[in-house]
Amino acid sequence: MSENFDPRTAATARDELQGRVILITGANSGIGRAVAVSCAQHGATVLLLGRNARQLSAVHTQITKECGDERATIVEFDLENALAGDYDALFTAIEQRYQRLDGLLHNAGLLGQLAPIEHYDVPTWCRVLQVNVTAAFVLTQILLPLLKRSADASIVFTASQVGRVGRAYWGAYAVSKFALEGLNEVLAQELSDTTAIRVNSLNPGATRTKLRRQAYPAEDVTLLATPESITGPYIALLGPASRGISGGRFDAQ
Numbered sequence: 001m002s003e004n005f006d007p008r009t010a011a012t013a014r015d016e017l018q019g020r021v022i023l024i025t026g027a028n029s030g031i032g033r034a035v036a037v038s039c040a041q042h043g044a045t046v047l048l049l050g051r052n053a054r055q056l057s058a059v060h061t062q063i064t065k066e067c068g069d070e071r072a073t074i075v076e077f078d079l080e081n082a083l084a085g086d087y088d089a090l091f092t093a094i095e096q097r098y099q100r101l102d103g104l105l106h107n108a109g110l111l112g113q114l115a116p117i118e119h120y121d122v123p124t125w126c127r128v129l130q131v132n133v134t135a136a137f138v139l140t141q142i143l144l145p146l147l148k149r150s151a152d153a154s155i156v157f158t159a160s161q162v163g164r165v166g167r168a169y170w171g172a173y174a175v176s177k178f179a180l181e182g183l184n185e186v187l188a189q190e191l192s193d194t195t196a197i198r199v200n201s202l203n204p205g206a207t208r209t210k211l212r213r214q215a216y217p218a219e220d221v222t223l224l225a226t227p228e229s230i231t232g233p234y235i236a237l238l239g240p241a242s243r244g245i246s247g248g249r250f251d252a253q
Contacts, residue, residue: 005245007202007233008252016239018043021098025079025139026108028055030209031158034227035105035234040067042235047094049075050108073097079108079135080127087142100149103238106136106180107158111211112172125172132176137183147197156237157184159201159249181249188247198246200237204230205253225253 022039026032028050036046040063050056056074063072077090094101112128113121140155147153162170163177181201188199206212208224230252236242237250 005242005248007236007242007250010233010236010241012042012232012235012239012241015043016235016241017103020044020102020239021047021094021100022103022105022238023047023049023075023094023101023143024105024107025049025136027059028052030211031204031207031227031230032105032107033059035107035231036072037063037066038228038231038235039103039238040071042239044103044238045070045098046072047075048072049077051076051078051080079131079139080110082135082138087138091142091146094143094146099146101143101146102150102153104140104143104147104153104155105158105234105238106139106156108132108135109158109176109211110173111214114169114215115171116169117171120171128172129176129179132173133179133183136180140183140187144197148195151196152240152243153195153197154238154242155187155197155199156234157181157199157201159184159203161203161205164203164249184249185247192246198242198244200242200245200248200250202233202237203249203251205251 017039022044024032024036027036027048036048036059039046048056048059053076060072060074110128110131112124157180160177162174163181166174184199184201191197206224207230208221208226233252
């Protein structure tokens with residue numbers, strides 16, 4: 001990995017993602033939605049994965065109006081409750097329509113609760129780890145054959161500062177983000193010598209999202225970056241600007 005690479009300053013072209021097929025989890029709102037729209041604007045065909053059909057439809061409509069037909073596909077999928085057969089069906093659907101996958105952004109996440117470990121609700125802990133870590137692992141595993149068919153595939157994990165430096169009371173969310181950083185590094189090493197797939201994590205920083213509001217309800221949101229303002233580093237990591245860069249931990253702000 002080049003120590004000089006920074007996705008915040010990497011040069012990207014207007015058509016940076018032209019012809020690429022990219023799947024984004026949590027694409028229905030916040031950062032996921034903003035990155036999905038930006039990917040389409042940069043030439044990609046975007047698979048919008050989420051469980052809120054109404055919100056996904058709104059993102060699909062926006063992309064269709066701005067970028068044209070066939071540039072976005074709704075993938076209604078429940079990462080918390082999906083079974084093995086659901087993942088197999090997802091693989092088959094993508095393979096039949098696109099034959100390959102060029103990008104995979106793991107952006108979906110649950111906050112859970114802010115509480116000390118001593119009093120943390122066990123079912124909530126399990127839900128957060130399921131959505132934030134286990135589902136990301138299973139989705140990556142099931143889609144790896146499609147990513148291997150790409151000449152220049154990229155996997156990106158949306159990280160968090162509390163998953164790099166532990167913080168009291170952040171419980172399952174912080175632990176899940178630490179786990180994603182581990183998955184990022186393990187996967188990057190495993191794929192480095194045998195595939196063209198690169199794997200990196202990106203910490204968006206303080207951003208105007210629903211999850212952020214849940215964690216900091218009294219915060220002045222006007223002081224936070226909008227999701228649309230931090231999409232540049234995601235485009236750089238998902239596109240050719242980051243070729244040869246893998247196993248990195250980057251920041252969007």
